[in-house]
Amino acid sequence: MLFNSFEFLIFLPVVFGLYWSVFQRNLKAQNAFLLVASYVFYGWWDWRFLGLIAFSSLVDYLCGLEIGKESQTKKLKKIYLGISLAVNLGLLGFFKYFNFFIESASDLINSVGFQANSYSLQLILPVGISFYTFQTMSYTIDVYKGKLKPTHDLIAFFAYVSFFPQLVAGPIERATNLLSQFFKKREFEYPLAMDGLRQILWGLFMKVVIADNCAAFVNQAFNHPESQPASNLWIGAVFFSFQIYGDFAGYSNIAIGVGKLLGFRLMQNFAFPYFSRDIAEFWRRWHISLSTWFRDYVYIPLGGSRGSKILSIRNIFIIFLVSGFWHGANWTFIVWGGIHAMLFIPLFVFNKNRRNLNPIKMKSLLPSFKDFLSILITFLLVTLAWIFFRAENMQAAWIYLNSMFDWSAFSKPSMNIRVYMFMALSFLFIGVEWRGRTEEFAIQKLGFSKPAIVRYGLYYSLVMMVFLFATKEQEFIYFQF
Numbered sequence: 001m002l003f004n005s006f007e008f009l010i011f012l013p014v015v016f017g018l019y020w021s022v023f024q025r026n027l028k029a030q031n032a033f034l035l036v037a038s039y040v041f042y043g044w045w046d047w048r049f050l051g052l053i054a055f056s057s058l059v060d061y062l063c064g065l066e067i068g069k070e071s072q073t074k075k076l077k078k079i080y081l082g083i084s085l086a087v088n089l090g091l092l093g094f095f096k097y098f099n100f101f102i103e104s105a106s107d108l109i110n111s112v113g114f115q116a117n118s119y120s121l122q123l124i125l126p127v128g129i130s131f132y133t134f135q136t137m138s139y140t141i142d143v144y145k146g147k148l149k150p151t152h153d154l155i156a157f158f159a160y161v162s163f164f165p166q167l168v169a170g171p172i173e174r175a176t177n178l179l180s181q182f183f184k185k186r187e188f189e190y191p192l193a194m195d196g197l198r199q200i201l202w203g204l205f206m207k208v209v210i211a212d213n214c215a216a217f218v219n220q221a222f223n224h225p226e227s228q229p230a231s232n233l234w235i236g237a238v239f240f241s242f243q244i245y246g247d248f249a250g251y252s253n254i255a256i257g258v259g260k261l262l263g264f265r266l267m268q269n270f271a272f273p274y275f276s277r278d279i280a281e282f283w284r285r286w287h288i289s290l291s292t293w294f295r296d297y298v299y300i301p302l303g304g305s306r307g308s309k310i311l312s313i314r315n316i317f318i319i320f321l322v323s324g325f326w327h328g329a330n331w332t333f334i335v336w337g338g339i340h341a342m343l344f345i346p347l348f349v350f351n352k353n354r355r356n357l358n359p360i361k362m363k364s365l366l367p368s369f370k371d372f373l374s375i376l377i378t379f380l381l382v383t384l385a386w387i388f389f390r391a392e393n394m395q396a397a398w399i400y401l402n403s404m405f406d407w408s409a410f411s412k413p414s415m416n417i418r419v420y421m422f423m424a425l426s427f428l429f430i431g432v433e434w435r436g437r438t439e440e441f442a443i444q445k446l447g448f449s450k451p452a453i454v455r456y457g458l459y460y461s462l463v464m465m466v467f468l469f470a471t472k473e474q475e476f477i478y479f480q481f
Contacts, residue, residue, distance in 0.1 A: 001044040002475060003254045004208055011041065016261055020188050031159045031182050034262070038164035042128070049126040052091065057161040059087045060136040061154060064143045068150030077144060084140040088133040095125055097329045128168030130326060134293055136161055139175040141297060148176055156182040165258040169251045169476055171269040171289035178266065186263035195444065196260030198459075202443050203253030205462050207476070209469045210429055211246030213422050214239040216471070217415070222390055225400040230409035233400060240390050241383045242426060245274065247477045248287070253441050272437045274382075275360055277374035279343040280353035282382060290326070294319050309349065316348060317341050327389070332397055336388040343381060359438050425469075 001008050015037045023030040043050045063084040067077045139157075142148040151157050160179040166172075221228060221236025252269035259266040273285035283291050299319045305312040317338075324337020347353040360371055367375065384401075391397035436442035446458065 001041050003251065004204065004474075007044065011037075012258065012261075019262060024186075024188070027183075027185055028153075028155065030186070031153075031156050034164075035155055035159040035162065038159065038162040038167060041164035042162060042167055045127055046124070052126055052129070053132060053162055054158070056088060056091060056133060056136055057158045060084050060140050060161075061151075061157045063140050064150040064157075065152070067140060067143045081140055081144045085137060088137050092129055092133045095129060131170050131172055132161055132167060134172050134290075135174075138172075138293065138297065139179070142175060148179075151179065151183075153183070163259075163264075165255040165262070165264075166252075166266055169248070169255070170287075171252055171255065171267050172293055173266060173289070178264070181264050188263065192260050192263070196257040198443055199253050199257030199260065199441050201257075201459060201462050201466075202441050203250045203255075203257060204466050206246040206250030206253065206429075208250075208466050208471075209246075210426070211243045211250060211477075212471045212474050213469055214243035214246065215474060217419055218243055218390070222396070222400065225396075225403045228403070229411050229413065230404050230406040231411050231413040232415075233404045234409060235413055235415070237383050237387055237400075237404070240386055241274070241379070242429075244386065244389070244477055245270075251476045256440075268440055272359070272433055272442075274379055275375055275434065275437055276378050277356045277360065277371060278347055278352070278378055279340060279381065280347050281356040282378060283340070283344070284357075290323065294323055298322060305348075312348065313345055316345055320344065331394055332388045332391050335394065335397075336385055339385045339388065343385075422469075425465075 001011060019030065019033060019037075023033045039050055042053065063080045066072060066080040072080075139148070139160075143150050157179065160173075160175065160182055163173075163178065218236050218240045221233055222240075225233055225236075249270040256266045256268070267289055269287060269289050271285040271288065273282050276282035276285055299315055302315045302318060303311055304315060320337040320341035321334055322337070324333040324335070324340075327333045327336075344353065360367055360375070366372075387400050388394075388397045391400060432446070433442045436444060436446055439445055443458070443462075448455070
């Protein structure tokens with residue numbers, strides 16, 4: 001079920017009404033209702049994969065219990081942790097990477113002069129599997145490390161794994177934050193619910209108005225780069241930067257907002273990343289739940305930055321390459337991760353990777369020229385790297401890049417009036433984001449000090465733009481990951 005669908009427009013009010021009226025008095029019943037609602041939400045896409053998420057949940061629930069037993073030997077705890085990781089990574093690897101490894105192996109064999117028969121399976125990638133497997137793995141790892149006591153409440157654990165607002169595209173929550181909230185009595189808080197509605201509205205604006213309208217021009221640019229002027233390709237690359245941000249951050253905002261409606265507080269997943277002044281800051285602000293997951297469960301166990309510079313650089317390369325591979329079974333994602341590693345390492349070597357920890361010019365209306373230039377360069381580098389992320393394969397990425405660097409980059413782009421209107425709207429979007437850059441989301445406090453007519457005028461304007469600029473219902477980009 002899509003957040004931007006008619007079905008969800010009916011589903012959410014029904015769930016909200018029953019959740020706070022019928023089930024509010026009994027916490028276990030409330031958790032059970034959330035579990036049922038989450039399975040309906042997930043099964044709406046394809047009910048056959050409900051068994052997969054239930055199996056993954058059951059394995060980690062049982063492994064967590066065994067790991068958490070005080071009488072259990074350390075060796076057995078490691079075995080149960082290994083079972084948890086093997087099941088989760090095995091399922092993820094089979095559905096997401098089986099064909100990639102088979103085809104890559106065949107290409108390698110063919111490249112050295114031998115004939116290999118290419119074999120692949122027609123596999124459907126279960127939506128959200130990359131997200132909920134990481135969420136369940138973090139639970140068993142934290143139990144093993146003693147950071148968390150295992151839960152005996154099967155319903156609460158299953159509800160935690162399948163919590164529908166963030167199930168299919170994050171944020172990737174930790175049990176230490178989200179699971180613990182299933183054991184606390186939740187009271188309806190009007191200010192929190194209103195904050196959630198504002199965040200949902202902004203998320204829908206980012207997805208429906210910004211991302212979906214970028215998509216048409218982006219698809220045109222990337223489908224036939226060789227037949228278009230370079231000016232179109234530059235605009236297409238910039239539009240994809242806006243598309244993927246509006247799409248993914250829009251989903252996260254809707255998810256966090258829906259969580260607030262239900263009395264849950266999910267972690268912030270995006271913190272205005274395109275206002276970053278270097279790549280290190282970008283990665284502290286982009287897909288925060290995944291970045292911190294890899295930091296805590298891969299980078300630090302590898303040694304982090306505690307060893308020599310050489311080992312630390314090795315760990316940085318691993319973390320970025322794995323992050324790229326997490327996004328999909330394609331060499332383009334690995335190259336994308338490698339590019340970011342190459343951009344990050346010079347900052348690390350010269351101890352510049354932690355120089356921009358605070359939001360830029362928190363009390364200033366405009367950035368300084370130095371900060372503006374840093375933001376512009378960082379955005380340009382990120383945008384060029386996104387080309388590999390968007391391209392269907394390496395050959396397509398190189399064709400696009402080569403076609404961009406042409407004298408036609410200075411020619412007038414071939415765009416219709418709707419695209420020009422949307423470019424103007426994009427500048428307005430940037431301004432609103434800049435104004436709210438110190439908040440959780442852009443319009444969280446915008447207009448609080450203004451009269452009600454101004455505040456509600458803003459909300460109604462956003463609603464009207466969502467309906468006015470709405471295109472054909474489109475899935476979220478990160479559903480494919």
